[in-house]
Amino acid sequence: MQTEARHTEILARARDKGKVSATSLATHMGVAVQTIRRDLRQLSDAGLLERVHGGAVLPSGTRNIGYDDRRALNRDAKARIAAKAALLIPDNASLFLNIGTTTEALARALRNHRNLKVVTNNLNVAMTLADVRGCEIVVAGGVLRPSDGGLVGDLAAIAISRFKVDIAVIGASAIDLDGDLLDFDPEEIRVSQAIITAARKTMVIADKAKFTRKAPVKIGSLAHVEDFITDGIPSERLANALADWQTKVHLA
Structure with missing residues (x-):
C-alpha cells in the first residue's frame, strides 16, 4: 500500500474510532510499525492527527483529548x-x-x-x-x-x-x-x-x-x-x- 493510500485509510479509521493504534494499523495494512509511526508523524505535522502514546487521535476543535493522552x-x-x-x-x-x-x-x-x-x-x-x-x-x-x-x-x-x-x-x-x-x-x-x-x-x-x-x-x-x-x-x-x-x- 502506497503512502497516500495508507494516510487515507488511517484518517478514515481515526474518524470512525476517534483513536488509532500504531500496532493494529501495522497489522491491518501489513507494514512495519515503524512505517505507521512515520505516517502518524507526517499526519500530525499536517495537523490532521494528534500523536498519543501508542498511536494517534483525531483532533477536535470543541473537545479536549484525555489528560493521560495529553501527558x-x-x-x-x-x-x-x-x-x-x-x-x-x-x-x-x-x-x-x-x-x-x-x-x-x-x-x-x-x-x-x-x-x-x-x-x-x-x-x-x-x-x-x-x-x-x-x-x-x-x-x-x-x-x-x-x-x-x-x-x-x-x-x-x-x-x-x-x-x-x-x-x-x-x-x-x-x-x-x-x-x-x-x-x-x-x-x-x-x-x-x-x-x-x-x-x-x-x-x-x-x-x-x-x-x-x-x-x-x-x-x-x-x-x-x-x-x-x-x-x-x-x-x-x-x-x-x-x-x-x-x-x-x-x-x-
Whole structure:
C-alpha cells in the first residue's frame, strides 16, 4: 500500500474510532510499525492527527483529548520547554501555575528551586511540589474537575484575585496563528484570566503542536505576554508580530 493510500485509510479509521493504534494499523495494512509511526508523524505535522502514546487521535476543535493522552503528547518538547522556562524563574519568586501538562512539566523542573511561593488551581502541580523544602503551595479553591485535577469556576477565580504574584505561567490548549491563546472550558478560562490579571508578569509555555490545534474559547493574546517559551514559531508573520508586541520568544 502506497503512502497516500495508507494516510487515507488511517484518517478514515481515526474518524470512525476517534483513536488509532500504531500496532493494529501495522497489522491491518501489513507494514512495519515503524512505517505507521512515520505516517502518524507526517499526519500530525499536517495537523490532521494528534500523536498519543501508542498511536494517534483525531483532533477536535470543541473537545479536549484525555489528560493521560495529553501527558504523552510531545512529552520531550514539553520537558525542554519546562527546563527553559525554569531558567527564567529565579529563586525566592511567587508564581501562578494554571492547569495543563506543560505547567505540570514545569513544576517538575522547579523542584530544585528555593523559597518559591506557588499558587495553583492544578492539583498535579501542587502534589509535584508538595515535598520541596522551602516551597509554599497555595491551592485555589474551586470545583474539582476529576479528569485532570483542575480546580475551576468562580471560587477559584475569587481566591486567585486575592494575590499579586511575580509571574503567571500559563499553558493553553491551542494558539491561533494570530497569537490568540485558546482553551475548551469557559470555567477554566475564567481562572486563567484571573491569574494573568493578578500577576506582574505573564509567561506562556506551549509546544509548537498547539499551533495546529483549535479550541473555541479565548484566554488572551500573546500580544500581552512578556515571555513565550516554545519549540517553534510556525510562520514569519507571527514571528514579526511577536517582535512588534515586544514579546520575548525563547526557543527550547
